């Protein structure tokens with residue numbers, strides 16, 4: 380028997396930071412390395428990231444995790460990659476360098492332009508790609524660059540322009556094959572992927588002015604993505620999985636079956652209800668809820684419905700880094716635990732517009748109800764309560780869209796380490812909230828399971844997921860009447876924000892392209 384233990388190297392490249400670690404056959408995550416990433420927003424609606432920095436940071440965390448694993452007698456047998464979804468990159472095949480800043484998924488600079496296409500396209504797109512026109516489009520962003528950015532136009536003319544989402548970007552650099560590839564759990568979020576047919580919606584892309592020749596090749600989420608580049612990572616192993624981070628997280632939380640609901644807390648908070656292998660038909664008027672491909676293996680897709688809050692983890696980072704009110708998100712949670720309630724303070728985490736309970740891209744975040752007696756702990760509590768209210772609204776939206784009640788919410792991602800948040804969540808949602816063990820590593824573990832569940836380390840996904848353990852269950856503790864009261868009060872605050880946003884015409888919005 381070999382003295383080396385076989386493990387899978389997993390990457391979890393999120394918007395706010397990138398991680399690498401190895402996952403062993405007993406499901407343990409070892410050698411975890413992390414680097415934060417910069418996200419810039421120079422004006423409302425525009426959110427960008429440096430793709431070269433994302434790549435370098437990811438390579439660095441991988442190299443450290445690999446070195447550490449080798450010192451600990453572990454043999455890496457495959458690479459698995461989870462990434463933020465829908466963040467778009469344009470690069471030059473010859474230099475391998477990004478030609479513009481990446482457009483982050485929180486970006487909403489094309490809201491008004493897309494709104495003009497909605498009357499003609501919403502009804503056509505909804506049953507095919509699972510979402511209406513929306514507020515952002517990586518493809519429209521690329522078309523604008525083709526028309527307005529000389530370096531992009533030049534590369535296109537020369538046949539060296541490459542377009543992709545962050546998964547495509549990382550695969551291009553980490554694999555020897557140098558192909559632009561994406562997977563359903565990523566493409567579903569970019570807004571031109573036909574859920575049932577597993578191909579792109581070409582008429583829609585044509586309307587957006589996006590050339591089909593630039594489309595990344597579609598693979599399954601568990602697939603053969605080539606072999607890692609020895610010059611870059613120092614190892615040459617097959618890349619066997621590539622998935623959107625939320626859906627890698629779903630697997631890492633054990634949520635793979637119809638009827639299971641999960642919330643991944645990261646830069647934003649994403650609440651999904653798993654729907655099984657048939658594309659669901661949603662009730663009419665559910666504007667905030669999307670249908671997504673949750674995984675695709677061996678040519679079979681599984682779907683989910685998803686409602687999300689774009690800025691939760693990033694709202695906490697903003698409060699800490701820009702206002703310096705708290706040292707860290709952990710401190711917000713510690714202080715919140717000292718308060719019994721928010722003392723009348725309320726927070727709406729709509730830093731890039733509101734998605735739930737209503738879609739209003741022009742809405743702003745707000746902190747209301749402060750008085751001279753308000754304490755720092757109450758403000759901290761209000762911030763967590765605002766996130767929990769938003770997540771509870773996502774659960775209600777998923778239920779309204781499908782008619783399926785949520786019995787329990789399984790949570791993952793960094794914020795799910797906060798006991799206070801999870802208790803408020805259980806109280807406001809009226810359902811138990813389940814925290815899995817090592818919940819912040821769900822995406823790493825899930826994408827490794829996807830890579831290794833075809834006999835490499837595990838016999839199947841259920842076999843791998845059977846090892847997952849619950850760390851704690853948070854039961855609702857408040858009465859039905861008190862819950863309703865709290866929800867109604869929050870709904871009144873939302874109504875005020877909607878009114879304020881409605882009164883701002885799009886002409887008043889600073890909305891320019893660059």
Ligand SMILES: O=P(O)(O)OC[C@H](O)CO
Pocket residue numbers: 392393394395462463464465484568623624625644645646647648
């Ligand atoms: O940055 P994260 O981890 O919250 O993930 C971003 C999402 O995948 C965007 O769809």
